[in-house]
Amino acid sequence: MGLFSFIKNAGAKVFGIGKTDKEEEAEAAAAEVKMETLAARKLEQTARDLDLHVTGLNIFIDDDAATISGEAADQATREKIVLLVGNSEGIATVDDQMTVAEVAEVISEAQFHTVVSGDTLGKIAKQYYGNAMKYPEIFEANKPMLTDPDKIYPGQMLRIPSLD
Template sequence: MGLFSFIKNAGAKVFGIGKTDAEEAAEAAAKELKLEELAARKLEETINDLQLQVENLNVFIDDETATVSGAAYDQATKEKVILVVGNSNGIAFVDDQMTVENVEPEAQFHTVVSGDTLGKIAKTYYGNAMKYPVIFEANKPMLTDPDKIYPGQVLRIPALD
């Protein structure tokens, strides 16, 4: 008697029980792909629920990068779609492949830090804290209350007319 050494994952191929490392890796990859596809469909649904007008909207997620394509009604809609997708848990990058039907100036983006308020942000970009409603309106319908912003959130800062 004694201790015998075996190849740990060989049994799955011989007896049909258990899984090899390669099979487990393939299964994990398939599960991740399915989760990414579900997340992409959920983001598309959210964008439609927010009534953001994008023809042929398509969201594709690969790891922490989301690619968004379609024809946005205007620049503001395009930027809002990017924010909806980018402000989602698990998304670090948004690859914008959208076109715009009605071209207008691009907005700036601001990442909220601890202590920020819309008034403070308005003061920084516009020189007037009382212009905070411009930022609030530019981020509707994602924002529902001007006092409910959080660190890490990215906001649209449109140019003043």
């Protein structure tokens, strides 16, 4: 799918590291690499916990950029993994290098929407589908990352599936 941009400091906290003094730069750099590795493993575990099936899922984080590889079970799962990683605090870009397992049915790629202040799923549904009552389509497309249709936040990126 390509490279996605996210708002770096919006989303779930994964890193837990702050700014360091200059005299601690070398130590901080080593600690950052360790934290990035731990964050990547935590995201991989979260994907498994959310029952998102990706064979050989590998997430690599370098500073604020994440690279994802593996074979997703389907296009929707691929998009959900990108959003899971990109909607994590500290991640600004996601390089999606995943493939999708062969499927008989061709599913079109979803559109993506970055939530702004004042957005609701109904308002987003009205914008993309012309009908605010189609918000459950967006909610379902973003499960299991969304657990409540009223709990979205500015900077969060959502999948907007086509209504084929």
